[in-house]
Amino acid sequence: MLKQLIENGFGKDEDLNCAEKILYGANEVYKLGLDKEALKLAAGFGGGMAIEGTCGALTGSIMVLSKLFVKNVAHESDRIKKLTTELLNAYESEMGNINCKPLKENYRSPSFGCHKVILKAAEALDKIVQRELEIQN
Template sequence: MKLQNLIEQGYQTRNDLNCAEAILKGANDAYDLGLNEQTIRLAAGFGGGMGVEKACGVVTGMAMVLSSMYAKERGHTSPEMKEKIKRAIEKFESQYQSTDCRCLKAKHRDEKTGCHGLILAGGKILDEIVEAE
């Protein structure tokens, strides 16, 4: 299953997840990553731009997903992981002109759906990168 499909079906709202959790937990389900709940909880503090509207949780969530899929032993020994994360962030930033939560929320968040559109965009980007294998 594609991550995009899960998000389109209301995955974030149904599971009461922040942006980073939605990306990591959704990818775990969509791509069968085998992450346990304790590992997924690591994403909790990244929602809302780490709680201070800095780096977008969708972006940090994408980095967590790609790290779990492509990191070898350590980040500095994983050039494929670094390239995929770079590609994901560049694609997201080219679509939204920012990776900063505060800027993104001001333009793309609404009270009813929150940051659903941003989360969906992150899901699509991850699907494209994973499917390019």
């Protein structure tokens, strides 16, 4: 789903940052129904919110989980907290960190940028979304 879309080069020609690739791509594959104005919300999360903090691919993924699995506000249930924790723990287990700076140091390349970092976030997100949508149906 999302991982395959990104593997196929989604967002490269548009020069999307890591958070944008996840949110724009998820909007397409998960049919989120977000318009251009809503998609712009991801812009400031790239590069670990510009200070190499939490990876933008992960913050973009959390936006997707929120859109899909929060009815109105987060405090209605603990579902979003559990899903976010699962996403971040799974990602950190596989990649060794969730912060942009060490991820860039370990995985960024001049020719491919943060492609591997983004793919791993998409993969983790796909797993959670597929499972949770099956539970809902």
